Amino acid sequence: MTVRVESNSYLTEDQQRVYQLRSSLERNGGTPGGFLDLLATVVSEGTWRQVPSGVNADEPFSSFKDFIEAKPPFGLGHKPEYVLKVLQVPHPNEGVPEIRARMDEMRAEVRKMLAEEGITGYSEEQRDRDIAAWAALDRSGGWWLAFFVACQVTKNADSSRKAANRPGDVPKISAAEFARRSGTSPKRVLRYLQAWEAAQDAGVVKVAAADLRPGSKPVELPGDEVWGQFYGPRSGATSERGALIAAAAEEAGIRPTKALEVKENPTALKVAIIADERTAEAAREALEARAAETRKMERAQYIRQVAEEGKAKTPAGLPLDLPASARQKAAEYVAVVEDQKSTPEAVAEAYEAVQSLIVETVASDPEITARDRRTRFTKTLTSTVRSIEAIDPDDLVAVADDDLRASIIAAQKRINELAELIRLPAARRDT
Known part of the structure; x- marks a missing residue:
């Protein structure tokens, strides 16, 4: 028969301290000032080595881990990982140097003893x-x-x-x-x-x-x-990024070292942008120019790929092999993007022309047109169904009002109409 110890009337002085430590851990887990104080005493005075490890046992605990895990009133009855988490909470008086030093010493010793048992608390x-x-x-x-x-x-x-x-x-x-x-x-x-x-x-x-x-x-x-x-010492213009920045600086008529210095200190640039409107405006202009150049490069690459491979995608995303005539027309626009003097606007016009070739190719083939439309409808319906399935009925019931009910009823009516429409024979749809 096992007897659970509920009273602490017959505990020794050391056991009383352990009992108080365990009680403080459970009572003050949120702000464990008392627990940290008691634990510091238990560790510094070696109390955990002096109490018996269990009922009818005179031997002390063989490890600090066993002491933490042992059932009360002999140990704390907790997992070591939990104690390590509690240690992360500051002592309410840790601003006092003496208390901070005492807490640091205790935490270091506890972590050291548990680390020797393979427990670090870091996950x-x-x-x-x-x-x-x-x-x-x-x-x-x-x-x-x-x-x-x-x-x-x-x-x-x-x-x-x-x-x-x-x-x-x-x-x-x-x-x-x-x-x-x-x-x-x-x-x-x-x-x-x-x-x-x-x-x-x-x-x-x-x-x-x-x-x-x-x-x-x-x-x-x-x-x-x-x-x-x-950290990241400047290497002049020896790196690829440095060379590009140096070249751009020379083209803009400023010393490369100035641009390289900004590159190495983005925090300073951020502060200048926030504090000075002229700098912010220059940054906006630079970002717009960078975005335009990026779009130009992406569109140029797209035109080259269509012309060289003869492959594209329909508006709905279906793979499409372009006929020879369309591919030949696309090749004519490659010269535009290969010209280093081409403006972003000229490349944009070439990109739109190639897009028009794809639309025309789709429209000229009824089978491709039907597949493209079917794919577009399928994507839309699949997305809609997923959104509906993601609705939690309990949450919906909790927040439903007249407007929401009306919206759902209207959506249901529309779905029923579409379902009825596709069930009708083709002849009846044409009348």
Whole structure:
């Protein structure tokens, strides 16, 4: 027969402290000031090593993990991962230096003891949240961003496998995977990692990237004034991007170094655009010109592809092989797009002419016309059906009013009319 202990009247002083610790964890989980204070005492005084590990047991707990998981009144009766989450909540008086130091010491010791048992509290879900925070700050640059990348990213699969073999570790990921999760490019991610490695080689940071891992405790970071020396240093016009910017600057009659400096400091450009209307207007004009040039290039590529391959798509998206005559006419417009002096307007006219060729080809063949119309109707109906199926009946009933009911009844009537129409024989539809 098992007897559940409900009273704490006969507990020793150490057991009383454990009982209070567990009670505080459950009572104050939202703002665990009392729990953190008691846990700091239990850890610093080694209380968890002094209480018995169970009923009729004189031996103490063999590990801090066992102490956390043990049922009350001997342990806390919780999962270690839950305790690690509670540790992330600041102590209400953590602004006091002495309390902050005490909390930091306690958190470090608890995490160390649990890490020895293969429990770090750092998960893929936490990594995703941290990467989202990193992405939000990415454009501002800085040492914290480089530190986080150094903790998360490896350059090769061997390092990732090695990290994965260490108990309790969430393994590092590739620059490509980090870029996918953060919405940036692998090259940009690697520049942060290279900045950290270069700073470590120069003695500016003390911890090598190879010694960091996801969830590592923050280290002392250098000042912002030396950030530019290690992250993305300008290489003049030696890179492809630099060469393009330098050439464009010379054509505009300004020094390439000025344009390259703006390239290396997009935050400064952003501030200038926000603060100054003339700069904002210049930025708008540049973006419009860039968009026009992009459309010109895309349309030119489309015309070349139609002329060379003789393939296109109908308005509804069906693959279409153009007849020789249409393909020959499309080829005549290639000369327009190949001319370096062609304006975006001239390329747009050529693009519209090629589109007209496709429309004419579809209209000249009744079978293609019928297939194209059928495909268009099918797409519309499929989209409509999916939208209707996505409606939750319970939610609909909860918010339905007279207008909504009228709309649904009208839609039902229209669907019934269409269904009745396609059921009629062709002869009756013609009368």
